[in-house]
Amino acid sequence: MATQHSRSAARIMISPAVLLLLAWMIVPLALTIYFSLLRYNLLMPGTERFVGFLNYRLFYENPAFWTAMLNTLLLVGGVLIVTVVGGILLAILLDQPIWGQGIVRILVIAPFFVMPTVSALVWKNMFMNPVSGLFAEFSKAVGLQPFDFLTHAPLASIIGIVSWQWLPFATLILLTAIQSLDSEQMEAAEMDGASPLSRFWYITLPHLSRAITVVILIQTIFLLSVFAEILVTTNGGPGVASTNLTYLVYARSLLNFDVGGGSAGGVVAIILANIVAIFLMRMIGKNLDA
Amino acid sequence: MGRITLDKVTKKFGDVEVIPPLDLTINDGEFVVFVGPSGCGKSTLLRLIAGLEDVTDGEIRIDGKPATDLPPAKRGLAMVFQSYALYPHMSVRKNIAFPMKMAGMPEDEQKRRIENAARALNLTDYLDRRPGQLSGGQRQRVAIGRAIVREPAAFLFDEPLSNLDAALRVGMRMEISELHKKLDTTMIYVTHDQVEAMTMADKIVVLRAGNIEQVGSPLELYRNPRNTFVAGFIGSPKMNLIEGAEAKKHDAATIGVRPEHIDVSASEGAWKGRIGVAEHLGSDTFFHVHDTGLAETLTIRAGGEVDLHHGDTVFLTPQADKIHRFDGQGLRIS
Numbered sequence: 101m102a103t104q105h106s107r108s109a110a111r112i113m114i115s116p117a118v119l120l121l122l123a124w125m126i127v128p129l130a131l132t133i134y135f136s137l138l139r140y141n142l143l144m145p146g147t148e149r150f151v152g153f154l155n156y157r158l159f160y161e162n163p164a165f166w167t168a169m170l171n172t173l174l175l176v177g178g179v180l181i182v183t184v185v186g187g188i189l190l191a192i193l194l195d196q197p198i199w200g201q202g203i204v205r206i207l208v209i210a211p212f213f214v215m216p217t218v219s220a221l222v223w224k225n226m227f228m229n230p231v232s233g234l235f236a237e238f239s240k241a242v243g244l245q246p247f248d249f250l251t252h253a254p255l256a257s258i259i260g261i262v263s264w265q266w267l268p269f270a271t272l273i274l275l276t277a278i279q280s281l282d283s284e285q286m287e288a289a290e291m292d293g294a295s296p297l298s299r300f301w302y303i304t305l306p307h308l309s310r311a312i313t314v315v316i317l318i319q320t321i322f323l324l325s326v327f328a329e330i331l332v333t334t335n336g337g338p339g340v341a342s343t344n345l346t347y348l349v350y351a352r353s354l355l356n357f358d359v360g361g362g363s364a365g366g367v368v369a370i371i372l373a374n375i376v377a378i379f380l381m382r383m384i385g386k387n388l389d390a
Numbered sequence: 391m392g393r394i395t396l397d398k399v400t401k402k403f404g405d406v407e408v409i410p411p412l413d414l415t416i417n418d419g420e421f422v423v424f425v426g427p428s429g430c431g432k433s434t435l436l437r438l439i440a441g442l443e444d445v446t447d448g449e450i451r452i453d454g455k456p457a458t459d460l461p462p463a464k465r466g467l468a469m470v471f472q473s474y475a476l477y478p479h480m481s482v483r484k485n486i487a488f489p490m491k492m493a494g495m496p497e498d499e500q501k502r503r504i505e506n507a508a509r510a511l512n513l514t515d516y517l518d519r520r521p522g523q524l525s526g527g528q529r530q531r532v533a534i535g536r537a538i539v540r541e542p543a544a545f546l547f548d549e550p551l552s553n554l555d556a557a558l559r560v561g562m563r564m565e566i567s568e569l570h571k572k573l574d575t576t577m578i579y580v581t582h583d584q585v586e587a588m589t590m591a592d593k594i595v596v597l598r599a600g601n602i603e604q605v606g607s608p609l610e611l612y613r614n615p616r617n618t619f620v621a622g623f624i625g626s627p628k629m630n631l632i633e634g635a636e637a638k639k640h641d642a643a644t645i646g647v648r649p650e651h652i653d654v655s656a657s658e659g660a661w662k663g664r665i666g667v668a669e670h671l672g673s674d675t676f677f678h679v680h681d682t683g684l685a686e687t688l689t690i691r692a693g694g695e696v697d698l699h700h701g702d703t704v705f706l707t708p709q710a711d712k713i714h715r716f717d718g719q720g721l722r723i724s
């Protein structure tokens with residue numbers, strides 16, 4: 101059969117979907133770029149005019165910008181480390197034949213079903229609250245001063261909350277990968293004299309590399325735009341200590357009613373996301389090749 | 391050295407006794423083949439020896455030293471798995487080096503052994519490839535290479551050739567036999583292919599449902615099968631087992647005659663029959679003969695090219711001194 105033929109037919113068939121997706125993406129992108137070049141403040145209607153890259157300069161010169169940039173990367177990196185390491189450990193644990201395996205697995209997956217706003221509020225009010233939170237109770241029980249997480253370690257606290265939400269996802273993907281490991285390979289390694297630790301290092305970990313890559317790539321996409329957790333816990337504060345790029349854009353465009361500035365921030369966020377994506381693909385993308 | 395002794399070794403999975411108490415001695419340098427039908431416990435027995443399964447009861451000794459509670463790596467045995475179990479993300483070189491690396495062997499010694507193994511197994515050109523880029527036979531050789539470099543007391547093979555095509559199988563069979571001659575190391579080989587068992591073994595162990603039915607050299611088993619099970623299992627095509635009146639004539643419950651021990655004639659003989667399927671292989675001709683007055687269809691092997699075909703009438707005569715007699719329990723009457 102002529103593959104030439106079927107290939108061009110296939111192209112024609114999928115073109116409507118591709119065009120639709122393209123329009124879906126291009127229109128908002130074009131509008132955002134367009135707004136970012138205007139002076140466009142909702143408090144001064146009717147004064148919109150073209151200002152070139154002024155919005156970008158203002159956004160960039162904003163002292164909060166670099167903090168937000170750094171916070172974004174710290175948040176993504178921190179959550180990735182916690183979820184990947186924790187996910188591997190949990191997956192190995194869940195792979196062991198334990199009593200009540202089914203229930204334990206469902207319990208581990210549960211956090212993923214809780215809405216970000218809800219989980220962040222639960223953490224804020226029931227665990228981290230310095231007066232009535234569970235952690236405060238623990239501290240008091242052992243005679244320590246309660247620690248005010250969201251004031252003194254706001255970013256770390258948010259990393260903790262977001263990690264808690266994403267740990268199930270990582271665990272689930274890594275668990276399925278671990279279960280697909282050929283048991284004869286493990287036995288061969290055992291016969292070859294590899295200790296449990298070397299078996300993990302030389303057999304399990306390389307086997308998991310592809311799944312880890314998938315976890316990192318997917319999570320990065322979502323973690324770059326963490327917002328709800330910050331909004332309901334710290335509001336980006338104290339100061340800008342827990343403001344990431346997404347939150348900064350929000351603060352710009354909706355708290356200051358500055359659509360132009362917010363759009364410029366959005367474009368910067370897109371660029372950052374792409375830089376991170378290229379960087380990641382370079383670093384770990386080869387793991388995805390068969 | 392590689393003398394392995396099993397003393398009343400028993401294996402249960404839950405309540406199911408897969409291996410009832412079993413005694414077996416494997417001498418140093420012997421090529422021992424475990425054969426038996428699927429599910430009879432061949433792999434389980436091998437894994438017990440390897441240490442990949444814990445024995446329920448009994449004792450395993452390797453070179454006289456108790457090994458029952460030793461972990462697999464400490465037993466000094468190397469295993470080649472049916473699926474090869476190569477490490478897919480490592481090159482062939484790294485695969486072969488792995489056991490030596492785990493043992494902390496010096497680099498130059500590792501290198502020397504890898505080169506020797508690669509030369510012996512024709513792998514020199516493939517050392518930098520990944521297992522995924524090799525053919526089945528090459529993968530098999532890498533798995534063997536990984537076993538050789540450890541210089542183990544004994545090699546354990548679990549159906550190593552069952553994933554290969556027929557031609558390659560014959561080739562690898564010879565290579566493994568040659569390897570055994572060269573290394574002179576104990577080898578234990580599991581298969582359900584009785585041709586492999588007959589051609590490779592110094593000693594065949596026939597298993598049925600975890601029990602040892604008979605142990606002996608291939609020809610011993612061929613000549614003097616201890617019971618009807620071994621008689622039917624060893625030899626290809628299968629021995630003709632005949633019951634009823636014909637057996638009574640020989641004072642037995644069952645008599646057995648191998649296909650190659652029945653003479654064929656177009657004019658006269660003990661049994662008259664009609665040829666069903668005739669298989670002409672050139673070197674051999676196999677006939678399946680019906681309507682002989684016996685309950686069983688007889689299989690006959692005639693040497694070379696024989697000009698008899700489907701539907702022809704033939705006369706058959708068993709060679710008197712090649713008739714095996716078995717009693718009511720299926721045991722040999724000598």
Ligand SMILES: Nc1ncnc2c1ncn2[C@@H]1O[C@H](COP(=O)(O)OP(=O)(O)OP(=O)(O)O)[C@@H](O)[C@H]1O
Pocket residue numbers: 403408426427428429430431432433434435582
């Ligand atoms: N882990 C296990 N748990 C329970 N039963 C098992 C287990 N492993 C094997 N068995 C049972 O033990 C018996 C022997 O299995 P084994 O794998 O040794 O057979 P085998 O002789 O190697 O067969 P084959 O030629 O098909 O490989 C089988 O009935 C099998 O169902």
Ligand SMILES: [Mg+2]
Pocket residue numbers: 432433434
């Ligand atoms: Mg088996």
